[in-house]
Amino acid sequence: MDQEKIFQGIMPVNNNIATLSPYTLVKVVGNNRTKSHWIGKVGLVVGHHALGGWHKVFLDLNSTKPIVKIQRNALKVVYCHEKWENLVNQLRQYRRWISEKSKKQVIQKKPKAHHSISLAVSDLAKSFIWEKNNWSPTSTRHTCLSYDCLERLSDTSLEKYCIQFSLPLEKGYKRQQLINTILYHFQQSFSVNEEDTIVNFLSMVMKT
Structure with a gap:
């Protein structure tokens, strides 16, 4: 209960504490590493770093950078429940906005995994030629990632x-x-779905 009152800025705490707890209300008094436009502002501690006494402080929802890093000796604990409540509400809004933004980015981001697999197999197909019913790797075979991967598999898996x-x-x-037979199978893109082929291949290997 006392700790909760401290967070709410209605109960005094020792201003000499080196590490401040999250949601502690503070005023920026500044030091030689503090930006001048931060001095005098009141904010909420949201985290801290182990080295250097640096604290993450939420200052203002409307600023371009709401959360900033300030050293402990540039902060003074203050007590104002009304200001504390206001900043807590702003912090919650900011975190909701960050969460929604992250979700939108995940939805809008196109998956690249399947595309990469298709490119890898297509590049592989270009690196081999078919001669007299035998696959003959070209001089680039040793630089071909897919070929190297097949080389590492056991005969049983193949x-x-x-x-x-x-x-x-x-x-x-x-x-x-x-x-060579498997590589030729990869190359037949007109009759084989490359992605499905690789997925099925991996499934078979996992069962060995």
């Missing part, structure tokens, strides 16, 4: 992928033939 998509394999096939 085999399960081929089985999942009914890809033809010759008897006595080697590891490189497995990789």
